Amino acid sequence: MTDSNxxxxxxxxxxxxxxxxxxxxxxxxxxxxxxxTEETSAIASHTAxxxxxxxxxxxxxxxxxxxxxxxxxxxxxxxxxSAMVDRLIPTDELGPGALDAxxxxxxxxxxxxxxxxxAEAYRSGLAALDTYxxxxxxxxxxxxxxMDQDSVLIDVQIGAATGAGVGFVGSxxxxxxxxxxxxxxxxxxxxxYGGNTDFAGWDLIDYPGVRLRMSPEDQKLxxxxxxxxxxxxxxDFSIFE
Amino acid sequence: MPTQLRETxxxxxxxxxxxxxxxxxxxxxxxxxxxLEAGTWLDQRDFAPDEIRNxxxxxxxxxxxxxxxxxxxxxxxxxxANRVGSHPMMNAVxxxxxxxxxxxxxxNPWDFRVVSETTRRYGSSRIPxxxxxxxxxxxxxxxxxxxxxxxxxxxxxGQAGNVRGDIDSRGNRFEGPRERxxxxxxxxxxxxxxxxxxxxxxxxxxPFPGPAAVNSQRYEDRPGCxxxxxxxxxxxxxxxxxxxxxxxIPKALDTGNLKVVTRAHVTTLEVGSDGCxxxxxxxxxxxxxxxxxxxxxxxxxxxxxxxxxLLSKSRAYPDGLSNNHGQVGRHYLSxxxxxxxxxxxxxxxxxxxxxxxxxxxxxxxxxxxxxxxDLDFIGGGNLWAMSDRRPISAASMSTYGRGRNWGSAWxxxxxxxxxxxxxxxxQKTTLxxxxxxxxxDPQVTDPLGLPVIRITGQFKKNELAxxxxxxxxxxxxxxxxxAIEVTRGGLGNTMGASTHAxxxxxxxxxxxxxxxxxxxxxxxxxxxxxxxxxxxxTSGARNPTLTSQALSWRTAAHLVNSWTDIAD
Numbered sequence: 001m002t003d004s005n006x007x008x009x010x011x012x013x014x015x016x017x018x019x020x021x022x023x024x025x026x027x028x029x030x031x032x033x034x035x036x037t038e039e040t041s042a043i044a045s046h047t048a049x050x051x052x053x054x055x056x057x058x059x060x061x062x063x064x065x066x067x068x069x070x071x072x073x074x075x076x077x078x079x080x081x082s083a084m085v086d087r088l089i090p091t092d093e094l095g096p097g098a099l100d101a102x103x104x105x106x107x108x109x110x111x112x113x114x115x116x117x118x119a120e121a122y123r124s125g126l127a128a129l130d131t132y133x134x135x136x137x138x139x140x141x142x143x144x145x146x147m148d149q150d151s152v153l154i155d156v157q158i159g160a161a162t163g164a165g166v167g168f169v170g171s172x173x174x175x176x177x178x179x180x181x182x183x184x185x186x187x188x189x190x191x192x193y194g195g196n197t198d199f200a201g202w203d204l205i206d207y208p209g210v211r212l213r214m215s216p217e218d219q220k221l222x223x224x225x226x227x228x229x230x231x232x233x234x235x236d237f238s239i240f241e
Numbered sequence: 242m243p244t245q246l247r248e249t250x251x252x253x254x255x256x257x258x259x260x261x262x263x264x265x266x267x268x269x270x271x272x273x274x275x276x277l278e279a280g281t282w283l284d285q286r287d288f289a290p291d292e293i294r295n296x297x298x299x300x301x302x303x304x305x306x307x308x309x310x311x312x313x314x315x316x317x318x319x320x321x322a323n324r325v326g327s328h329p330m331m332n333a334v335x336x337x338x339x340x341x342x343x344x345x346x347x348x349n350p351w352d353f354r355v356v357s358e359t360t361r362r363y364g365s366s367r368i369p370x371x372x373x374x375x376x377x378x379x380x381x382x383x384x385x386x387x388x389x390x391x392x393x394x395x396x397x398x399g400q401a402g403n404v405r406g407d408i409d410s411r412g413n414r415f416e417g418p419r420e421r422x423x424x425x426x427x428x429x430x431x432x433x434x435x436x437x438x439x440x441x442x443x444x445x446x447x448p449f450p451g452p453a454a455v456n457s458q459r460y461e462d463r464p465g466c467x468x469x470x471x472x473x474x475x476x477x478x479x480x481x482x483x484x485x486x487x488x489x490i491p492k493a494l495d496t497g498n499l500k501v502v503t504r505a506h507v508t509t510l511e512v513g514s515d516g517c518x519x520x521x522x523x524x525x526x527x528x529x530x531x532x533x534x535x536x537x538x539x540x541x542x543x544x545x546x547x548x549x550x551l552l553s554k555s556r557a558y559p560d561g562l563s564n565n566h567g568q569v570g571r572h573y574l575s576x577x578x579x580x581x582x583x584x585x586x587x588x589x590x591x592x593x594x595x596x597x598x599x600x601x602x603x604x605x606x607x608x609x610x611x612x613x614x615d616l617d618f619i620g621g622g623n624l625w626a627m628s629d630r631r632p633i634s635a636a637s638m639s640t641y642g643r644g645r646n647w648g649s650a651w652x653x654x655x656x657x658x659x660x661x662x663x664x665x666x667x668q669k670t671t672l673x674x675x676x677x678x679x680x681x682d683p684q685v686t687d688p689l690g691l692p693v694i695r696i697t698g699q700f701k702k703n704e705l706a707x708x709x710x711x712x713x714x715x716x717x718x719x720x721x722x723x724a725i726e727v728t729r730g731g732l733g734n735t736m737g738a739s740t741h742a743x744x745x746x747x748x749x750x751x752x753x754x755x756x757x758x759x760x761x762x763x764x765x766x767x768x769x770x771x772x773x774x775x776x777x778x779t780s781g782a783r784n785p786t787l788t789s790q791a792l793s794w795r796t797a798a799h800l801v802n803s804w805t806d807i808a809d
Contacts, residue, residue, distance in 0.1 A: 045514045088647040091631050094656055114298045188632040189293040205659035207632045213467035214594035223432050240289040
């Protein structure tokens, strides 16, 4: 976890919910996996006020999403990244999304450690994402509707977010793939690294948890869907402390 | 001036898969052996089941020699070579056996006789154009006793298919005759493996469990596999994966005749005026040492074996050690493991707790196990349906054309399908060619200022034809097992840095086309031996490690038997 260092303004949970709340709208999209044309039919419902679904977190300033400001990104970079990862893995009726699972904390810590070489790519990529939003959708990324955010992200993913002054270093697709890859690591990796809070990622895909030995009997239970999930980090085993 | 150390009988450069095996018969015979290893000791406490660390970040290596020397690569001489992204090997006592997949195959008899068997059955016109392939200097039968010994000393699980000519349909009916069964039964199968095996049988094929350097039951006081699911690029936290740091190296140390020096970074071999090797130079941090030895065995992986020889220039060997015939670096090949096929099933595979060495193999389409008369290639591939799934890689699955790979709809997709995809592993016959080779890069150097290896290589018509053929077979198999989607990767073109890198110091009787003789000793410097897949002239359709280990044992046994001839 990052500690509050006073350099950067803290992001409140309510700030984050500016974007996280839109996840409710995303959940109204018909269950067509991603096809843009099908999603356009949902625009009408999207324009309604964000609707909170059962199971999604209640707006509150208690229970911090962030233990403190991120150490490697500014407040505005954090806002843009929050909005982006919230669209990549939204909180919805299937449970917590990337923000609830601590993906921001994962990325922030990674930028201090193994991924420190990527810090500049985040800085320039997030700025370029925002510039591209302003140029093509008429506003900063965090203020766009989720539908527009998604269409911007599709442009970024397929490398189409180009144009004079946008500022992606190399293809916008590489920036997208980097963030997506780190988001998946934070969502589905070991909680030791700051993400996968409350095992949200493992629950989403029904991963039954880290074990050192899987007996033949347990494998049989798994095969008839009767194996209980264990919830632990690999580092909860004493031999790895 | 480097510190001169006391002379030893044998120096082995590299304590990995090959050197870590050869040390044991040498030390056991009473020879004094110094094992120089660039890495350090690691143990089970270093091997947490952690996908981020194992598969997305660096391993718990304390030394990154290989990484700092990673080769450059180009497909042909017409292009500029670029640095490969990472080195496929790691540095530690035990080497990459610490985190390898541990599939431990013997080659099939055909792999030793590609030229003569192809000519006999189909005529010499069927030898692909441009290949430099030769028959091995000996056949499968010559290597069998060493396969047998290594299977026991390292510990291999599996199901025999041919014991002294008696075919057992539970095993690989196409394997060469073995003297006896594996020392351990095969790793277990899951319901999905049973289903894949049934599907293969209904296609008329012969499925069987593959061989693995993984304990299927307690063996030599170490436990059976825990199937924890993090074996791919993961060390074993319960010591059930038979890496050499817990098998043959401790046995060699127990003799009292092996000394392992860690963090020893070997730079060059020294040569005397008579053309014999006198020892090796190495550095530990900023300290330089010269270790004199009667015999030197290099066992530092294909790229580094070639590099060490090419860097070791002397009056006797102006173009690099043992390279007066210009053969060091030639006949390079890296196994064609690409041209993937993957499938989506309408049921959960329950694959969370498995390992890449656990699965169903089909050898009906490998080597010359089928008639090639009407085909446009020789050789073939081994189909392998394994268990290997971890959370991040599972969530990163293909969406099989069903929409984009993020967002709420994707979230539902992986919620339903993360345990329903499968990716086949298909290893294919790969041949050496005149224009695929290793040399020193003219520009790129390591931190010591020494040139790195440059790979020039691409797969040719024969390899690409096999790839198409095997993708067809794999799709048939998946469809038979009920797959609802099957996708294919590209056929592959580049031959970059690989975990299965062969040649460069090829073994053969003809000194004009081979670096080492039938025993693994240099045709030019008689007290220099080479261990590892760099001596192999063909790949077969299966993993190289066990063959490389059997060859290492054989070279060591020959050294013991011929000590006075080789060491003077």
